[in-house]
Amino acid sequence: MAKKFVVVDLETTGNSPKKGDRIIQFAAVVIENGKITEEFSSLVNPLQPIPAFIEELTGLRDSDVRDAPLFQEIAGKVSSLLKGAYFVAHNVLFDLGFLQEELLMAGEEAFSGPVIDTVELARFMEPEADSYKLADLAEKEGLSHDRPHQADSDAYVTAELFLLYLDRIGKLPEKVLNQLASLANGLKSDLNLLLHAIALGKTPEANLPDTLVTVNGIVLKKQFETIIFDKDGANHLIYPFSVEEKLGLIRNSAASLEPRTGQFEMMDEVFHSFENGTHALIEAGTGIGKSLGYLLPAAYFAKANQTRVVISTHTIQLQQQLLEKEIPLLERIVPFPVKSALLKGRNNYISLGKFAKSLEEENDNYDTALAKMQILVWLTRTVHGDKDELNLSSGGLLYWNTIRNEKDGLPVSIAWQEYDFYNRARKNAANADLLITNHALILSDLEADGAVLPEYNYAVLDEGHHFEKAAGMHFGVRVDYLGARLAIGHFGLFEQKQLFYKAEKAIRALPLREKVIPQLKLNELVAGTIVEMDEFFRLAVSYAARRGNKSPSKRLKVRISESRNRNEWEALKNAASRFSFCLKDLHSAANAMLSAVKGLNPKESSGLAGSLVAFLAEIEALRTSIGSFFTSGHGFVKWIETDLRASQNTTGLISAPVSVANEISDEFFMVKKSVVLTSATLTVNNSFRFSLDGLGIDPSYVNLLSIPSPFDYRENVKLFISTDLPEINSVPQGEYIAEIAGRIISICDAARGRLLVLFTSHDMLKKTYELVKESGLLSEYALIAQGITGGSRSRLTRSFQKYEKAVLFGTNSFWEGIDIPGEGLSCLIVVRLPFSPPDEPFTKAKCELIEQRGGRPFSEYSLPEAVLRFKQGFGRLIRTGTDRGAIVVFDKRLGESSYGKAFLDSIPPVSIKKAGIVEVIDEIERWL
Structure with a gap:
């Protein structure tokens, strides 16, 4: 060209x-x-x-x-x-x-x-x-x-x-090029000219690469054959119990692994638990290598017993790590083939039929056109068809909702059935030794009577400290403005007109036409529903703003009390009833239209019917959520979340069970033969009691094991407790934040950057970051702040690692899950001990429940929850055996309060010093 x-x-x-x-x-x-x-x-x-x-x-x-x-x-x-x-x-x-x-x-x-x-x-x-x-x-x-x-x-x-x-x-194949060139007419630059020019220079696609196949006009990467469950020769496998046998496996694999006695201990405990049909809680300190610690015994047990073991994680990042790093390592170590598979919820996978139909539609907006182009290229590469592989814009995600795989009862052409990503994932899952999934899908499987995951009796829950909260989200309900708006807006004006005009002839042939046609004015119904929706959420925001007026923050979490705020509750309930009634009318109209559409030519109607079925499912799910929110009673806590700076996109109404212990115990732990739950943070002051109570597990029927980290913390970590920072409530907030900002600047200079600062409040983070930036005293440092400088947690972490001199300000999710080994992180600042605010709705309800049964809320809930979070934050600093670093805790309660010992006794033994800021800076400067 x-x-x-x-x-x-x-x-x-x-x-x-x-x-x-x-x-x-x-x-x-x-x-x-x-x-x-x-x-x-x-x-x-x-x-x-x-x-x-x-x-x-x-x-x-x-x-x-x-x-x-x-x-x-x-x-x-x-x-x-x-x-x-x-x-x-x-x-x-x-x-x-x-x-x-x-x-x-x-x-x-x-x-x-x-x-x-x-x-x-x-x-x-x-x-x-x-x-x-x-x-x-x-x-x-x-x-x-x-x-x-x-x-x-x-x-x-x-x-x-x-x-x-x-x-x-x-x-790219000529077919894909022509499709891209056509869609590129909707882009902002002249890529359509470039793509057309390249397409013209291509020879006809008779020579499609062997790795690709064209199905119904869509070019796809050829799929691997579904894995077959090999039952031959499995019973002779003997698990390597001795240290010498394990060392032999590692040596034979040529894997560059250091022998770790803690990891071997974990392997044996996992295998024994599966063999004996008992549950286990295993706390594995940083550096144990817990992924291989459970994968190797799980693989041996699955293979020898011709069964499957489910591996569940909380985060996508860990799933990717298992698939891309840990399982290939496992395959090199064990002397037999390991079949692994990943299964997510159905909506994560693309529906090729819906996507192909959507390519026939015109008048795409910018985000939709670009998303279609992304997916066309992606389909020539993906073997999973999983949305999480794509980087879609918010508008692109809206479009994804129209082409995602759903249980809509519509016939799927034979050509698509063979290449359906979700069906293939399920087949692979059914034939896998190790099935990787997530906590949410495990919990969904409980209510679906095993219809989501293939049958299993053995599981490992990694990131197990999240399982109780994941269960709370599953058994609870959330109604948020953005989700409601997306569900109702799923039916765009163009699509409505297209559906109406294409279905018009069929509609006229229906019985009781006069009654049906008025119902089909979806434009008017959608508009009326949006009015009621806006009023419902406006009342919710107003409620939160009044109840949270004492808070200096614009981000509010306000508990709803039906008995104390009877008038406001009734007003909100009435608004919800009107909103729900509109949704019912909308559902009826769309259902009538679906009946009409089904009377059309099947080739013409399949895409229209699919859109309607998806729309109906979303509207029904929204109605159900609203109903569940208002009918959930005893044992549930309700609250409103919003940010007054952008209330429309941030408002949600949440109802969650105060305790899920009985549900998890009865529906999961009592049903499965053996579940191993593991994490780096399961004990408080060397006791599993807090984790056991939350999960509803009887200590008599579970094996408990805490394996300390092999790292030399006493030699490689210095922990400083600040003694001269004023109490937060003794000075104006502005003065307190100025003190924090000044100390961060001084410590940053002493440590030469590579500094992670953990907050418990986003508002305090924001104000501190702004003060540090405005001072100009750290102008040579990259200042990266969660929720301010933009990007996901992993993206912000990568940005931090790129710079020699950088400071990362984080809260909430940054207390765990970020991995910055080596000199990438040399100093950690903990601004406040991570107690949940006492008026936070869930915390308050949990404490009330403990009080009602005569317990002590602080020692039974508030303290252990904060200790586990502190342990997670502590774990960010040392990620390898050669790492060195300093931790500075600004909160002097750690060294002065009676409960400070619970925090210090729950982390590995380290060198601890209580000192004023001047001495802290001198020590850090000398040591680092």
Whole structure:
């Protein structure tokens, strides 16, 4: 494809040329005939000071551009480079808009040729990428990018990425290229021209690669054969009980593993529990290698007994780690083949029939068109068809809800049945030795009478400290504004008209037509339902705002008391009744339309019927949730969550059981032969009592084992307890936060960055982060804050690891699950001991329940819950045997209160020092 592309990048004094911002650096890389033929870059004098934050971002200072040419001096060169070319940039509208203004001011003609946005290009060519930032894409592709946010470096790496994507586009089948080119008409840049040009140069797809197959017009990666359960030769397997046998397995595998006595101890306990049909709680300290500690005995037991063992996790990240790292390691160690499979909930998988039908629809909005393009490319690569593999926008997720796999009772063509990802996942699950799933699906399986997972009697619950809370969410109910809005909005205006007009003839032939047709005015019904929905959630927000008016935070969690707030409760209940009544009418109308649609030609109606069935299911689920919220009574706690800054998208009404011990015990632990529950945090002060009570397990029928970490904490960790920070309630909040910010700055300097700061309140995190940033005293450090700098927990963690000097501010989920080994993290600050606020709805209800039976709420619930969370936070610092680090706890209750000992006795033995901040800083500086 003989085309000229010019890849451009700019650095500027700000975001708006209309407000007087100017270019400070221009760079261009010319690509012709698939090769880089020319590079040009120049600093530019903007005739104005470079703002401090731009200096920090780019490293460019006023002194660098003082003697540089004005833009008008290089404008002629820029115009000549762009002549007859495609304009290519990463986030092209920004660079093009800025450059157009500068060209016009310099007396040159504005660029009028085609433009290509490499962000859009990356989104559909790399649909599985975690991030579409230039630096992240470059790292993913192994490209050198040594000076991010400098135009010449950014332009060159963008050009390299562009060439990579061009090569990959050229290898796509002609069918996929034509589909992409058609959908690209809805994109913001001119990728449709590029895709059409490449498609024209392709030979007909007679030579489709052996790895791909075309089914009903969709190109798919060929699927592996379903695994077959091999029952031959299994009974002779003997589990390696002795240390020598285990060491022999490791040596024979050539796996670079260090022998760990704690891991061997865990293996034996898991195997004994399965053999004897008993449950077990195993606390495995950091560095034990607990994944292999349960996988190896589970594999031996499953194989020898011709059964399956279910491995359940709480997070997707651990599932991926098991599949991509731990199970391949296991396969190298054991002397027999291990069949593993992953099974998630049905809605996680794509329905190929619905997707193919959706490709026939036109008038896509931007997000839908881009999502379709992502999925077309993804289907040529995926063997799982799992949504979690994709990086979809929020609009793309809306579209996914229309093509996800659902139990809708509609006939599926034979061609699709063979390639249905969910059915294949279920077949693999039924034939696996080790079946990996998640806590939510295990709990769903209890209520579905075993219809979700294949039959099993043995399970390992990893991240087991989350199982009780997962059960609370499962047995409870949540009604949130965003979910309700998405369910009702599932039926877009265009789709309604399409359905109505296509079904019109069939509708007229129905009996009682006069009664049916008014019901089919879905536009009016949807609009009326939205009015009632808005009123219902408005009342909920109003209730929360009044009850939470003493809180300085805009994020509110307010308990609903039916007896104390009778009038408000009745008003909310009446609004819910009107909302539910509208949903019922909407359901009836959609159901009538479904009857009409089924009278159409099957080929024409299948996609329409599928959309209606999905819509009906969502509306019915919403009605059921609303009803459950208001009818759940004794033993349940109800509350409203909202953020007053954006109440529509953040408001939810939650009803949860105060205790799930009886349900978990009766429906799960009493039914299964052996369940091993493991985590790094199951004991409080060397006792499993808190975990056992929450799970409803009788200590007489469970094996308990706590295996300490093999790491030398006393040698490698110093824990400092601050003694001179004022009590939080003794000074104004602003003064307290100023003290915290000052200490973080000082400790950061002493530790030279690599600092993780854990908060218990997002509002305190936000205010502290802003104060530290505004001070300018850590300008050379990357300051990364949860909920502020954007991105998921894993994305923020990766950003933190990229910088030599960085501070990561986190709360809630950052107390656990992030893994930063080695020098990536050298200092941890715990701002407050992680007690749940006493007025937090669930905590308050839990404490009331304990009080009613004559117990002690603080020692039985509040303290052990905080200790387990503290242990999780403590575990972030040391991830390998060679790690060293310091922990600073600002909360002096740890060293002064009677209950502080419970925290300290629950972590590994470490060097502890109580000191003022000056002494703490000196010690850290000397030690690190």
